[in-house]
Amino acid sequence: MKHRLHILQLINLSDMGGAERMVLSLAKSLDARLFRVSVACLNGGGTLLEQVRKHGFVGYSLSDKHSFHFLITLLRIMQEEKVDLVQTHGARAEFIGTLIGRLAGVPFIVSTLHDLYGFSNRGKYVFSRLTDPWITHYVSVTPMGRVLAMQKFKISQQRIDVIENGIDVGPLKNDQEVAKLRTHLSIAADDCLILTVANLRPVKGHIHILQAIKMMTVEEREGLVFCFVGQDQSNGRLQQVVREWELSKTVKFAGFQKDIFPYLHAADLFLLSSESEGMPMAVLEAMSVSCPVIATNVGGIVKMIENEQTGLLIPPCSATAIRKAVLKLSSDVGLRRKLALNALVQVQRRFSVERMAQKYQNLYCRCQAEREPEYLSCVAEKC
Numbered sequence: 481m482k483h484r485l486h487i488l489q490l491i492n493l494s495d496m497g498g499a500e501r502m503v504l505s506l507a508k509s510l511d512a513r514l515f516r517v518s519v520a521c522l523n524g525g526g527t528l529l530e531q532v533r534k535h536g537f538v539g540y541s542l543s544d545k546h547s548f549h550f551l552i553t554l555l556r557i558m559q560e561e562k563v564d565l566v567q568t569h570g571a572r573a574e575f576i577g578t579l580i581g582r583l584a585g586v587p588f589i590v591s592t593l594h595d596l597y598g599f600s601n602r603g604k605y606v607f608s609r610l611t612d613p614w615i616t617h618y619v620s621v622t623p624m625g626r627v628l629a630m631q632k633f634k635i636s637q638q639r640i641d642v643i644e645n646g647i648d649v650g651p652l653k654n655d656q657e658v659a660k661l662r663t664h665l666s667i668a669a670d671d672c673l674i675l676t677v678a679n680l681r682p683v684k685g686h687i688h689i690l691q692a693i694k695m696m697t698v699e700e701r702e703g704l705v706f707c708f709v710g711q712d713q714s715n716g717r718l719q720q721v722v723r724e725w726e727l728s729k730t731v732k733f734a735g736f737q738k739d740i741f742p743y744l745h746a747a748d749l750f751l752l753s754s755e756s757e758g759m760p761m762a763v764l765e766a767m768s769v770s771c772p773v774i775a776t777n778v779g780g781i782v783k784m785i786e787n788e789q790t791g792l793l794i795p796p797c798s799a800t801a802i803r804k805a806v807l808k809l810s811s812d813v814g815l816r817r818k819l820a821l822n823a824l825v826q827v828q829r830r831f832s833v834e835r836m837a838q839k840y841q842n843l844y845c846r847c848q849a850e851r852e853p854e855y856l857s858c859v860a861e862k863c
Contacts, residue, residue, distance in 0.1 A: 483562075484512075484513070484514055484515055484516045485514065485515050485516070485564040485565060485844060485848055486515075486516045486517075486518070486561060486562055486563045486564045486565070487510070487515050487516070487517050487518075487563075487564065487565050487567060487844065488517075488518050488519075488520060488557070488558065488561075488563045488565070488566045488567070488586075489503050489506070489507065489517065489518070489519045489520070489567050489569070490519075490520050490522070490554075490566055490567065490568045490569065490573045490576070490577040491503055491519070491520070491521055491522070491528070491568075491569040491570060491573055492521070492522050492523060492569065492570035492571075492572050492573050493521065493522075493523050493526065493528070493570075494521035494523055494524065494525060494526025494527060494528040494529050494541075495526050495527055495528070495711060495736065496526075496527045496528055496531075496738060497679065497761075498594070498645075498758075498759075498760050498761035498762060499569050499570065499592075499594045499761075500527075500528040501761045501765075502569075502594075502621075502645050502761055503519060503528065503569060504519075504528060504531050504532060504535075505646065505647065505648070505833050505836070506833075506836065506837060506840060507519060507532065507535070507537055508535055508833075509646075509833045509834060509836070509837035510837055510840070510841060511837075511841060514841065514845075515841070515844065517537055518537060518538040518539070518540065518561065518563075519532045519537060519538070519539050519540070520539070520540035520542055520554065520557065521539070521540070521541060521542060522542050522543070522550070522572060522573060522576065523542075523543065524541050524542065524543040525541040527738050529541055540553075540554075540557055542554060551576070551580060554576070554577075554580050555580050555583060555584050558580065558581060558584035558585075558586055559584045559585070563581075563584070563586050564586070564587060564588065564848070565586065565587070565588040565589075565590060565844060565847060565848075566578075566581040566586050566588070566589050566590070567590040567591075567592060568589070568590070568591050568592060569592045569594060570594070571604045571607060571608075574591045574607070574608070574611060574615075575607045575610070575611055577589065578591070578611040578614050578615055579611065579614075581614075582614045587616075587847075587851055588616040588617070588847040588848075589614060589615045589616050589617075590615075590616060590617050590618070590619060590843070590847070591611075591615050591617075591618050591619070592618075592619045592620075592621070593618060593619065593620045593621065593625050593629055593758070594621055594758045594759075595625075595756065595757065595758040595779070596622070596624065596625055596628065596756050596757065596758055596778075596779045608633050609633070612633065612635070615639075616639075616847060617639055617640070617641070617843065617847065618635055618639055618640040618641070619640070619641050619642075619643050619840075619843070620640060620641070620642050620643075621642075621643065621644055621645050621758050621759040621780060622642065622644070622758055622759050622779055622780030622783065623642050623780075623783065624779060624780065625642075625758060625779075625780070626640050626641075626642050641839070641843060643836060643839045643840060643843070644759055644780070644783070644830075644831060644836065645759045645761055645764060645831065645836060646764075646831050646832050646833040646834070646835050646836030646837070647761065647764040647765060647768050647827060647831060647832070647833055648768070648832075648833050649768050649769075649824070649827065649828060650741055650744065650765060650768040650769035651741050651769075653745045653769070654742075654745070657742055657745070658742070658745050658746045661742050661743065661746045662746050665705075665707065665732050665734070665746075666732075667705050667707075667732075667746075670703065671703050671704070671705050672703055672704050672705070672748045672749065672810040673705050673707060673746060673747045673748050673749070674704060674705065674706045674707070674747065674748065674749045674750075674751050674806060674810070675706075675707050675709065675743055675744065675746075675747035675749070675750050675751065675766075675771070676689065676706070676707070676708050676709065676710075676750075676751050676752060676753070677709045677710060677740050677743070677744075677750070677752075677762040677765075677766075678708075678709075678710050678752060678754065678760075678762060679710040679711045679712075679713050679736075680708065680710055680711065680712045680713050680714045680718055681713040681714060682714075682755075683754060683755050683756055684710075684752075684753065684754050684755075685753035685754050685755050685776065685796065685797065686708060686714075686718050686753065687718065687721065688753045688796075688797055688798065688799050688802055689706060689751065689753050689799075689802055690718070690721055690722065690725065690727065690731065691799035691802075692799040692800070692802035692803040692806065693706060693725075693727055693730055693731065693803075694725050694727065694799075695799055695800070695803050696803055696807075700803075700807060701730055704730060704806070704810060705730060705731075705732065706730060706731045706732070706751075707731075707732040707733075707734055707743065707747070708731070708732070708733050708734065709734045709735070709736075709737050709740060709743055710735075710736060711735070711736040712733070712735065718733075719733060740762070740765065741765070741769065744765060744766055744769045744771050745769060745771075747766075747771050748771075748772075748810070748816070749771070749772055749773075749774060749806070749809055749810060749816070750762075750763070750766035750771045750772065750773045750774070750775075751773075751774045751775070751802070751806065752773070752774070752775040752776065752781075753775075753776055753796070753802060754775075754776055754778060754779075754781075754796065755776070755778065755796045755797055756778055756779060756796075757776070757778050757779035757780065757781055758779050758780055759779070759780035759781075759783075759784065760775075760780075760781065763775055763781060763784055763785070764784070764827060764831055766823075767784075767790070767791075767823035767824060767826065767827045767831075768824065768827045769824075770820035770821065770823065770824045771820060772791065772792075772809060772815075772816045772819040772820045772823070773785060773790075773791035773792070773819070773823060774791065774792045774794060774802075774805045774806065774809060775791060775792075775793060775794070776793070776794055776795065776796040777793040777794065777795060777796070778796050781793070784826075784831070785823075786822075786826075788819075789819070789822050790819060790822045790823040790826050791819055791823060792805045792808070792809060792819070
């Protein structure tokens with residue numbers, strides 16, 4: 481083995497959503513003796529690239545908004561930096577990364593499937609059919625995603641693995657920081673803070689939370705505060721609904737936050753009302769800091785949470801179910817403690833970042849061994 485394999489992670493966005501946090505965790509956790517990692521973002525600079533560079537990795541800021549010059553830049557990066565494997569995240573990254581990767585002579589292209597709602601997108605289907613012959617391997621972050629990919633995209637089972645997202649145990653709670661944040665949000669010490677971390681767009685189901693709050697009586701709503709953390713992609717529509725329904729005292733909008741852990745530490749409950757999901761990192765992050773979770777039973781969430789044991793599962797698009805679950809958990813401290821402790825154990829046992837990184841390393845090594853049969857024995861010697 482003459483050199484470390486150069487893995488280029490190509491992703492659409494650089495704002496820190498779930499896929500972006502997964503890419504950063506993976507880059508930090510791969511064995512530096514075997515792999516050299518760099519990250520390229522198609523929408524230019526952002527928090528992900530800031531963090532990538534902070535941790536000593538090379539980050540490339542691209543932009544596909546104004547011209548096709550970024551394609552030439554990406555081609556040059558792949559050729560000059562001798563990229564061995566491109567791993568793509570998102571439909572646009574898959575299409576661009578596959579075509580430019582093959583033009584650059586990159587031996588392996590790995591496409592990561594993060595969500596399930598993309599399978600119903602006609603454009604995604606067409607582009608995937610065009611690039612499929614040049615993609616070496618696929619990774620789904622959920623078992624259901626693997627099944628759908630095999631059914632809808634006709635991907636053979638030998639070409640797709642399931643590698644569930646992993647996470648480090650979250651940072652320790654700082655009581656002074658929590659008190660300061662709750663004061664900043666005008667939340668009393670004895671209020672129950674219900675936190676949602678998700679960009680404000682329809683598929684995340686914020687409107688169902690607002691409907692649930694509206695259904696509550698004045699007495700039920702007393703002492704409850706809901707906080708939405710995430711980039712507003714609704715053009716202010718949700719804020720308008722809050723004003724029209726006179727929920728401003730109960731609902732807070734915190735916008736995009738680079739670091740969500742202070743909010744998770746300050747929260748009493750975590751609530752995710754998505755209509756469709758892959759394997760949301762926000763749920764893992766809540767579990768990792770012992771914040772009890774209520775989430776819809778969609779996508780990979782059903783593999784992450786055991787109902788009544790590590791969290792509460794509810795049906796999607798149901799304001800009634802949200803209201804019932806929130807009132808149940810907010811009034812039962814004992815149940816909250818039980819769910820939080822069990823969830824933390826679950827994260828440590830099944831969803832560790834080390835487990836995720838090892839599975840990706842095995843995949844990368846399998847790919848390289850196809851080109852260099854003696855590679856695996858060389859890896860064993862190096863480790």
